[in-house]
Amino acid sequence: MGFGLRExxxxxxLWARWVLAVYLIGFLEGSCVHILDLARDGSHAYAAFPQAALQVFFVSLAVLDPLVAVLVGLVRREGVWLAGAVMVTDxxxxxxxxxxxxxxxxARLLWLSPITLFGLFxxxxxxxLHRTAARTTARPQAGAG
Structure with a gap:
């Protein structure tokens, strides 16, 4: 039973494990940033942005980033696609x-370099990563059936 994480x-x-680890680090860092923003300033954490849609999106990252981290940690194809969608939008x-x-x-645009580089990555x-995760999740589990 279990999630079969080791398998x-x-x-x-090896390359995919490194990429998954970088995804995990990036989305866990993003999770911490957005959760801390909300803990510090509540639902008005992103009030500096005049567009309500942007405020809602940045608040939603407190849920989306951890969700991506969990799905990527479980080596789920859905996590890989969600990671791409979240980063393009972010x-x-x-x-x-x-x-x-x-x-x-x-010069202040340099502040956007880390998120931009991670998004490109x-x-x-x-x-x-989707292809290799699909091969792993498509294999029959031992003891299943």
């Missing part, structure tokens, strides 16, 4: 909400 992780090629939302910096102080490995 799922062990069934991955990078876009961050750049959109901070676009005024382009005119005010372009997630998207770059999306298909290869």
């Amino acid at each position: 799922r992780w062990g069934g991955q090629p 990078v876009f939302a961050n750049w959109w909400s901070n676009r005024h910096w382009l005119q005010d102080d372009p 997630v998207v770059a490995f999306l298909l290869p």
